[in-house]
Amino acid sequence: MTARWTTSNKAVFNIGYHLIWCTKYRRPLLTGDIESRLKQLLGDKCRERGWRIETMEVMPDHVHLFVKASPVDSPHYxxxxLKGASSRILRAEFSLTRSRVPTLWTRSYYCETVGHISAETITRYIEDQKLR
Known part of the structure; x- marks a missing residue:
C-alpha cells in the first residue's frame, strides 16, 4: 500500500491529476506495439521526473492517466x-505515426484534480474555522 501523502523538505502533499489527451484527428493509432511502447515511454518519463502513475489506460485514439506529482510541477508541464517525449520517440520508431497524421497528439488536453477529500468537505472545514 502506498502512503496517502508525499513529503519533501518544505511540504506535505497529495496531488493527483486525471489527464486525458487524444491523437490528432482522433485517429486510432495507439494499438499493438505502439500502445505497449507508449505505456513504457510514459512510465519511464514519469519515473525520470519523480511522478507516480496510479492508473493508465491507452485507448486506440486517446490516453487516460491518473498521475501523482509534486506541487512544483504544473499539470501543463x-x-x-509526456506528450512531447512520447511523440518524438513514437514518430521515430513507427512510420504509421508519421504517415497518418501531421503530429501525433492534438494541442489540447483534459485535466481534473483528484483528491482524497471532497470540495464540499474542504469548504465546510474552512467555513468552520472561525467557530473554533
Missing part, C-alpha cells in the same frame, strides 16, 4: 513533457 506534466502533459507537455
Amino acid at each position: 506534466i502533459v507537455q513533457q
Whole structure:
C-alpha cells in the first residue's frame, strides 16, 4: 500500500491529476506495439521526473492517466513533457505515426484534480474555522 501523502523538505502533499489527451484527428493509432511502447515511454518519463502513475489506460485514439506529482510541477508541464517525449520517440520508431497524421497528439488536453477529500468537505472545514 502506498502512503496517502508525499513529503519533501518544505511540504506535505497529495496531488493527483486525471489527464486525458487524444491523437490528432482522433485517429486510432495507439494499438499493438505502439500502445505497449507508449505505456513504457510514459512510465519511464514519469519515473525520470519523480511522478507516480496510479492508473493508465491507452485507448486506440486517446490516453487516460491518473498521475501523482509534486506541487512544483504544473499539470501543463506534466502533459507537455509526456506528450512531447512520447511523440518524438513514437514518430521515430513507427512510420504509421508519421504517415497518418501531421503530429501525433492534438494541442489540447483534459485535466481534473483528484483528491482524497471532497470540495464540499474542504469548504465546510474552512467555513468552520472561525467557530473554533
